[in-house]
Amino acid sequence: MKVNYILLLVFMLSIFTGCKEKSSEVTITGQLENVEDGTIINLTKSEGNIAIPISTDTLREGKFRFTFKDSINEARLFSIMAKGDGFPPTWLDIWVAPGAKIEISGKDKLIRTWNVESDITEQKELNQFKSITGEYQKMIQSIMTEAYSYFDARKKNPEKSKEYVAKMDSLYAIRDSLDILIIKKEVDLLAQNKTYSKVWLQKLNDHSMPLRYTELPQEYIDKMKNLYENMPKDMKKSDTAQSIYLSLYPPTIVKEGDNMADTDMWDVDGKMHHLADYKGKYILIDFWSSGCGPCIMAIPEMKEISEAYKDKLTIISISSDTKDIWQKVSKEKDISWVNLNDFKGEDGIKIRYGVIGIPHYVMISPEGKVITSWMGYGKGSLKNKMEELIKS
Template sequence: MNKKNIITILLALLTSTGLAQTKTATVTGYSPALKDGTLVLAGTGTIGSVVDTVKAGHFAYTLPVEELTESFLCLMGEGCPNMSITIYLKPDLAVKVTGNDCLYPLWKVESPLPEQRTEARITEHCRDVLTEYMQKVLANKPWAELEPVEIKLAKKQMDILPALPMDAATIGKLLNASRIVKNIKDFPHMEQLKKIEKFVADRAPKGFEGQLAEIHSYVYPPRVLQVGDEAEDAELVDMQGQKHHLFEAFANGKYVLLDFWGIGCGPCMMSEPEMKEAYEKMKDKLEIVGINHNKISEWQEHEFSKRIVWTNWNNAMQDISRKYCDMGAIPYYILISPDKRIVWKDMGYIPGLFMGMADVLNGVKHKQDNSANFSLLIQKVDANASSTTVSFRYYGHKDYWFRIVKESYLEANGKKYMLTAADGIKLDEDNFSQVKATESTDEFLSNLCYTDFTLTFEPFDTIPTTFNFKEGDVEHAFVIRNVSLE
């Protein structure tokens, strides 16, 4: 036998061995109401991808599974709500999902797994509330209308949990119910949640210790660190599995930006080009610590994780996020000073945020605390006996408007100094930035722009050491605190 044939056989053996080790489960689905071309997204853990498109109402896909695994299915198309359905899988299992409409979270799931039967009992018990919630989602109702229905759904799920087997489905639903406590102020059913948490913890089988610990942390949350507080250390893991401490990032005496993110989070990934551009400008002043929420194996294998150029760590147990983040949503950003004091925190990515941060940290003339967001910053202040003129810069996407209201004022000496004039923008109207902020050819970055404008206020009675700028007293107003005049 020649050398070429030996290599061919060896490669064939290696290939067949690899295939034999890959265990999968299959899901097929059908509904006559689904439109052709509807996207089928599925995955396990927190990572999903498009696995099929609907044709004549049918779809099918396979997922790799090594043991009992919780997976999700999401359909994106006309009439489909932006939600998911939980499907439990095991190796070599075939599951069938069917319905007569597009409300797939209510469809029948044919599976021999007891966990799926538990899931079906919960779904049936909550059918009326789930339907109400999906109708509001399809109608694009605001969060103010979705929130009470989400609370109602959590309550209904909790009502049935004590009567169910203590399995993955029961514990998973309790985890979902407990997570909303992080995002809903004054959750009205806390006492019931505490009782069920104890009931489940006392009866849960082995293997669910991580989920139970997470549930407990939501039911009995630690105090969340706020602006002005001293930062606390935490243990994290790098891409090679080595343990690190958060305070290692402060070794060079820089500011530290914590970037809480997750795979599959669109805004998290959208922010990366601007963050990278600004990071190059701030390297001497700032260290970024990316803190990923996914399972360590998912995070290590994902292409986005591998291209991160700053400190890239994981906290799958989310101990640090429960300590630092007011809401269980990502992206979440926290800026910490070199002396380990929290100086700013916010949820969500706003285009222009990091360009403004770069200007502030690189030393605009007047020191300032941008406690609303860094998209708006103060460049110059001229305070005299007749008026106080403040020069601003606003960073944003060229297609995103910003607005400054006439009720804006400066706060100092225990009183308000009201806005009297504006130059460069129109007050109480939509303004769009047009001057390019970067030379980048990246499609998104090339649309980042800025606007320079000035606002004139009543004169200070006495020139203060510092003052605050407030865009009125409405919720979500721009606020810049402790603007130094020294």
């Protein structure tokens, strides 16, 4: 009996010791050259379309550091962003896992091509992709930094707006051609190394997604379709794989004069709704997200028109946020009109309406027919649209 007790004690101690040694603390250290001290470095993680801040550090003697506890027991994707003049409007993807020690180094402000070293399998695989497209990524970041400077210049010198827009359009065209080259190289690598890993799946999703709003060479569309079709059956059930399918085999987009597209959606209290429930009045669909500045700016004006046209119009806001973020922001902004979510993010009903940017609005007739749609918001624009579209 005593022997059994001792063995049990040894067993419990071994478990305790093993747990103690496997720390969940993550350490990320950075060493940068040619970047000014005082630069703000941000660490974020994604929740749907929203970047959630995790930590912030200020560059001192070219160094930054993040230390935090990660409650997830598997590798997941985080991002590093930097604020300051000369940084491109982009981010650095890094894979994080409990107990990981991650080292980042860079020799300039082209953040997307900073080196990331760790023992995390996913990071090593991601680095393979970076190694074959690094030069293209550097060129794109330089182009986007220049384009962003013209964007700021437009605000300071509105009389030169046309000149700056022309320069930006020229730069965007070069960027787009470089994006195509990156897709070609990385899709070839996906076909060569069919690892079917998280990184592999995410890369296929990243490169099929542009098909929703632009054209790609048919050769590479066919290659991506082939990669999807030969994917393991279990993998096809994942949310990412379903997103890939919708990009490669898009559903029909409703157009002016068509019957409105509909689906199952829920309000903040968990009750199911359909657009058809609101036929009989005009319907203004508002596709939005809490991370979209103009979407949030439009809320006061939507409150006004919801009251002004309450006998003739139903506003239906459809969020692409995750449940928790959507419920939190809906409460903070006191959204009093119909406010729904299909919990499918970019892969939900917004695809049926051809939404490629938000805010995106769709006007539906009382009979359920699509009247028109438009993107973007400026002060007074919704009031003007309602005056134009709602017949007295």
